[in-house]
Amino acid sequence: MIALAQTWWKRNLINLTEQRSILVHVTGDRIGDALIKWPAIVALKNAFPAHRLVWLAGLRKSVFNGTLASVAAGVIDEVHDLAGVGVSWGELVRPPFPGRFDILISTEPKIRNAILLRRIAHSVFISPAANFLLSDIKPTPGTKFPSSTFDQMRYLANLAAGRELRVEPTIAVGAGNEKLAHELLPEGFVYVGFAPGAGAARKRWPKARYIELARNQVINGRIPVFFLGPNELSMREEIARAVPKALFPEQEPLATKKRSALLSIALAQRIALGVANDAGGGHLLAAGGRPLITLFGHTSEHKFKPPYCKQIAITAQEFGGTEMKLIPVSRVASAIEAVIGGEER
Incomplete structure (x- = not known):
């Protein structure tokens, strides 16, 4: 179980009955990265089944819009790629990505990404950048952000849910x-x-x-x-x-x-x-x-x-x-x- 250092009012924001959308940002994803993350992505969706899960690839194409579209179906509700979001300081002179999100997860530990993505309207922001400095929810002091791609995505999903999520490392093929x-x-x-x-x-x-x-x-x-x-x-x-x-x-x-x-x-x-x-x-x-x-x-x-x-x-x-x-x-x-x-x- 992950112990979370968070105030009671931030905990209250993560409420299954109130939230309606989750935005997950990546720079881009290829087949390997996306498949490694997938069981943790499914666990996140299962933790918030009534919420729209929006996948935002800020710089490159997302395989969830292509090769892995059949895998993403029924879990990821929207995919936006080549979005030009969270990748360049030049975004500061443009309006942020539209919409308001109950949870916004910046998956990469880049401080630039975190600063730019916080401009998007949200209730709770989660980012590992600068040891979660800008994150509304922080892990227990002294814990280390994992080095493996799968464990990183699972760690962020657990923080969003406020508990250790059940992860099933399988893909239903039909x-x-x-x-x-x-x-x-x-x-x-x-x-x-x-x-x-x-x-x-x-x-x-x-x-x-x-x-x-x-x-x-x-x-x-x-x-x-x-x-x-x-x-x-x-x-x-x-x-x-x-x-x-x-x-x-x-x-x-x-x-x-x-x-x-x-x-x-x-x-x-x-x-x-x-x-x-x-x-x-x-x-x-x-x-x-x-x-x-x-x-x-x-x-x-x-x-x-x-x-x-x-x-x-x-x-x-x-x-x-x-x-x-x-x-x-x-x-x-x-x-x-x-x-x-x-x-x-």
Whole structure:
């Protein structure tokens, strides 16, 4: 239970019978960040079920307006992105973002964001900036704001609710997606998932290593399943030629017209284990709840740890640097055997 240092009148402002809207501000969100935060976002909505939850991406696009729109449906009521809010001192000469909000949460610990967002009409303002200096609700003195993305969002949601919220680290994919996933990846086989993509080249383990690893799985009697995003579709022909038994369920005719993030997660629920770079595709696999081996180069395995599953982090730093190519296939293959090899025996 989080103990809150707050006055009785601020506590009274957070009243389920009086409040009608909550605004959550981020600079922008990509697939990975959004999926990591998602269970805490759902917990916040469940704590205030009658309130409109408004998501405001101040600078960049929000995946809740795109790739993850199907996930957001029924939880986030409005999404505003590319809003130009909470990101530049030049906003001081413009009117603030319209509307009045019962709770306004600035998720990032930037003092500039906090100062700019406090201009928006609100009853209660929550911000971790400058150790919650400008926040109407403050944590117990001496407590530290978490470093991981998930724990940060959960911490802010708990402050807004005034109590420790129940967080369920699952995503409901729907019966239709579950049925389709079973058709695409039927019972009777051991599937190992691979997500070889990443937005930045320096976050990608070499494609040839994924191919070698997939071949090893075939030798061990398992079926490699590749999860390819729009930017990785060009890999399919080469991978299919090198690993003829590999499956690409998201590109099957049965799936192409129904493709969504929820279908990807439903498919991820069907695998025994996944291997991925620290990128959006890996977080989609993680949301399936199965064990995930994540490969890290220069990024932090602690900050971006998913809340849905057991994660095995393999870092380039184990091998003397930050370049992804330093991670050998043998290290990843051993990790796979440690997770699922014993189960098969």
